Amino acid sequence: GINAEYGSSVCGGLKRIPLKTNNMDKHIATSNYRNIFLLLVVLFSVFSNVQSILEKGSLRANYPFDVDCPALPPHKANSVHELKPNDIKVVMAIGDSVTAGFGVLGWDVFPFEEQRGKSFSMGGDSGALSIPNLLRVFSPNLNGFSKGERLYGFSHVQWVDRLNAAESGADVTDLFPSELEYLIDQFNPKPNPPFPPEKNNEREDIISESEDKQRSRSRSRSKSSLHQKGDDDEDDDVIDADLLEAVSERRQKWELYKDQVWDGKDDVVSRDVMERETSKKMSKRRTSKRKNRAAGQRHHQRPSKVKPVNLSYQTGGLSHLKDEWKLLNVFIGANDLCDMCFNESFVPPQEYHDRLKYSLELVRTNVTKTFVNLVLLFNISGIYHLSSQSKYCHSFHRLFYFECDCLFVAGEKGDKIRQTMDNFAVYYNQQLYKIADEYKKLNYSDFAVVVQPFAEFVNVSSYDLSFFSDFDCFHPSLSTHQHFAVGLWNNMLTPWDLKKHNMSVTDTPICPGPDTFLYTN
Numbered sequence: 001g002i003n004a005e006y007g008s009s010v011c012g013g014l015k016r017i018p019l020k021t022n023n024m025d026k027h028i029a030t031s032n033y034r035n036i037f038l039l040l041v042v043l044f045s046v047f048s049n050v051q052s053i054l055e056k057g058s059l060r061a062n063y064p065f066d067v068d069c070p071a072l073p074p075h076k077a078n079s080v081h082e083l084k085p086n087d088i089k090v091v092m093a094i095g096d097s098v099t100a101g102f103g104v105l106g107w108d109v110f111p112f113e114e115q116r117g118k119s120f121s122m123g124g125d126s127g128a129l130s131i132p133n134l135l136r137v138f139s140p141n142l143n144g145f146s147k148g149e150r151l152y153g154f155s156h157v158q159w160v161d162r163l164n165a166a167e168s169g170a171d172v173t174d175l176f177p178s179e180l181e182y183l184i185d186q187f188n189p190k191p192n193p194p195f196p197p198e199k200n201n202e203r204e205d206i207i208s209e210s211e212d213k214q215r216s217r218s219r220s221r222s223k224s225s226l227h228q229k230g231d232d233d234e235d236d237d238v239i240d241a242d243l244l245e246a247v248s249e250r251r252q253k254w255e256l257y258k259d260q261v262w263d264g265k266d267d268v269v270s271r272d273v274m275e276r277e278t279s280k281k282m283s284k285r286r287t288s289k290r291k292n293r294a295a296g297q298r299h300h301q302r303p304s305k306v307k308p309v310n311l312s313y314q315t316g317g318l319s320h321l322k323d324e325w326k327l328l329n330v331f332i333g334a335n336d337l338c339d340m341c342f343n344e345s346f347v348p349p350q351e352y353h354d355r356l357k358y359s360l361e362l363v364r365t366n367v368t369k370t371f372v373n374l375v376l377l378f379n380i381s382g383i384y385h386l387s388s389q390s391k392y393c394h395s396f397h398r399l400f401y402f403e404c405d406c407l408f409v410a411g412e413k414g415d416k417i418r419q420t421m422d423n424f425a426v427y428y429n430q431q432l433y434k435i436a437d438e439y440k441k442l443n444y445s446d447f448a449v450v451v452q453p454f455a456e457f458v459n460v461s462s463y464d465l466s467f468f469s470d471f472d473c474f475h476p477s478l479s480t481h482q483h484f485a486v487g488l489w490n491n492m493l494t495p496w497d498l499k500k501h502n503m504s505v506t507d508t509p510i511c512p513g514p515d516t517f518l519y520t521n
Contacts, residue, residue: 069511083518086138089324092163099166103469111471116146120484121329122164129482171335175359331375338404353431372449381418382460393473454487
């Protein structure tokens with residue numbers, strides 16, 4: 001098994017940490033594969049008669065947004081520990097495809113759209129049951145929520161995404177610089193901080209191109225072998241050993257990197273070091289991202305139905321809201337679990353902690369006045385077991401397993417991997433609890449981080465097939481997003497001892513009273 005330290009260090013002389021390229025680079029580089037994938041999905045859907053194969057469940061009966069709560073008296077919070085729903089003026093998010101709203105409407109629309117306006121944590125479409133729309137009942141001038149939809153896989157589209165910085169396919173290593181750069185830029189007319197990049201810095205070239213290509217080839221071979229006759233493989237018993245080796249290697253590499261950006265005081269990022277690192281990363285990425293963004297949108301992006309009616313969402317366009325109270329929703333880690341059976345991309349729990357905390361420190365020092373929701377992960381192995389009940393889902397995952405490679409490995413090897421994924425979901429959640437506890441001890445007056453556990457013990461296999469999208473049988477459906485929104489909202493307005501660690505389809509949104517707070521305890 002893996003001990004509390006997640007494996008001891010066995011590697012020496014490591015000088016580089018394998019950071020992934022940002023999502024834009026990855027998607028542009030693999031556009032041909034994506035086009036082939038789109039063609040295969042269309043052909044597959046035609047010949048499989050989707051609607052007759054995928055059973056409909058009770059969760060599909062979506063309940064409308066109908067919240068009849070009395071208005072709250074005017075309130076002005078002097079501390080993050082005194083916040084009420086009507087104090088929040090800005091809502092933001094970082095995360096992955098769930099927060100981006102991928103697959104929410106399934107085959108009811110073009111399936112590769114991100115329905116960002118219906119996302120449980122950031123949706124602002126009319127009638128959407130979401131955290132922003134619940135907040136708008138009490139804070140009608142709320143800013144930041146997403147509106148409408150767009151195609152997945154491209155850089156941020158400001159008039160749709162607004163302050164939803166989540167990117168489909170993102171894991172914790174993608175939060176900075178890709179997502180945080182976008183989010184921070186909205187509040188700063190110029191890149192913050194003003195420190196110029198240092199010359200001849202060894203961190204400029206973290207990993208060489210040859211190493212990156214070698215790792216990509218290794219991972220491609222690993223993917224192919226994982227999904228070939230899993231029942232009869234002779235190396236089933238080495239999976240745990242491989243994971244231990246991966247944990248040890250990645251942890252030592254991260255420790256070498258972390259020493260250069262953390263000051264060690266209270267385990268919090270040094271502002272000066274962090275600001276210099278931020279400036280360097282932003283300036284290095286901005287030029288290439290602009291070129292890739294233009295190329296990607298010119299050749300692939302379908303025009304959005306949403307018009308750019310709010311021109312304030314330009315770089316620095318929200319600087320006037322910097323002194324207002326903000327809510328940041330964080331839901332990240334599912335893609336880390338999906339990649340955990342590959343040594344070269346596996347993120348051990350301590351690195352998950354450090355990277356996420358580093359991202360939160362960027363928010364604290366650059367955005368300020370923020371209440372952070374850390375949404376716990378649930379065991380995604382339940383998706384495999386639930387989807388096995390549908391012929392369509394089973395066939396889809398056999399053809400397109402790479403949506404979550406490790407989850408859909410067949411046979412005894414797959415069972416072993418899924419159990420390990422569930423174990424690491426617990427380990428990641430432990431790190432989220434740890435981060436929240438660390439910030440609780442620091443007791444900032446303008447920044448709080450709170451674990452919201454409504455999804456912690458969600459057993460996906462106990463629901464019917466309407467839990468997930470009828471397109472890919474993996475991402476949450478519209479009704480599930482609605483239940484997530486209710487679970488998160490009720491967690492926010494409930495003291496810790498009374499918070500639910502599971503969601504129920506019968507739950508309804510709590511109406512806050514004059515004495516209700518966004519609880520930080």
